[in-house]
Amino acid sequence: MTKRAESKYKIDRRLNVNLWGRPKSPLNKREYGPGQHGQRRKKPSDFGLQLMAKQRLKGYYGNIGERQFRRLYEEAARRRGDTGEQLVGLLERRLDAVVYRAKFVPTVFAARQFVNHGHVKVNGKRVNIPSYQVKEGDIVEVKDRSKQLTTVLEAAASNERDVPDYIEADHKGMRAKFVRVPALADVPYPVQMEPHLVVEFYSR
Template identity: 75%
Template sequence: MTKRIDAKYKINRRLGVNLWGRPKSPLNNRDYKPGQHGQRRAGKLSDYGIQLHAKQKLKGYYGNINERQFRKVYQEAVRRRGDTGENLIGLLESRLDAVVYRMKLVPTVFASRQFVNHGHILVNGKRVNIPSYQVKVGDVIEVKDRSKELLIVLESIKSGERDIPDYIEVDAKGTKGTYLRVPTLSEVPYPVQMEPNLVVEFYSR
């Protein structure tokens, strides 16, 4: 188990939001930051602090992506035509680990990264074990036959904790789906408000 997976709920408490909307989050009972000074009244954030907070929320939500990877995604969003903030969300939602998470094949985005890494996922019939792999519109994502009966998959599919968004079509068994379109910010079912425009401002300083 990686330190990232071990510390996923510390991200919630550090940012002061239930980032994935999970009922198990300790923030539901302790809505203050961790550490001995966590209950002190927080000071007012500067513009830089607000932008940094927005970036940390977005990075944390997608499995606490490291800074090098996240900046690379941002640079690609800038390179593409259109609104950079919307492009950023589209690129993040097109990551294979994000699509697997949206399909409800696993309970968390951290589990999704591990699931892909271990070679349980096929894209258009071919095994892909790179979580950051960019899924294209029309791609078919499915669980490998030998992995379909794994307990984590069966329990996650039956879970009523999340709904599958409209931009992904999943078959009746829940183990195979098609990426229909790149979503806009308003279509992504974030449990908390995401502000990619502030992330753009952060990197544009």
């Protein structure tokens, strides 16, 4: 399993946003950054805004490593159309993102671990690579032995978030169909994402 050097809620406080819209976020009580000088906020430069946009997008998908994230950007830049939209599409096609969107697990970090531990099948075959790119029409399902796990049942029954319309989820059978690659406007981010600033960051 990929190790994170920091708590996910520290990411929230550092970026000064409730990144996943969760009620447990410390920002619900303290709307300022960590540390002695956390309440002092300078107006960021253009570079600072671009960096923050990149950190938000990376953090939202489980704090993806820089090398992997840059590869996704380079793949998006090679494709036709808007690079920012293509980047979001590639991120949403990640298997751990699809598992999270289908509400099989409560968080994107849990989704990465769930996939890593071999609980997920794609089109009937076990896949344990969180970054695996799901295609339109693919069926993602929880393995039979894992369908009654408490984490899975609680996540499916949770009202904290909804399944987006580009994924068809069947929580009785614990399977989901990836219908289409979403546009930026289709993705239910709890905070504003600015992939165009990420493109500007890497285009410098």
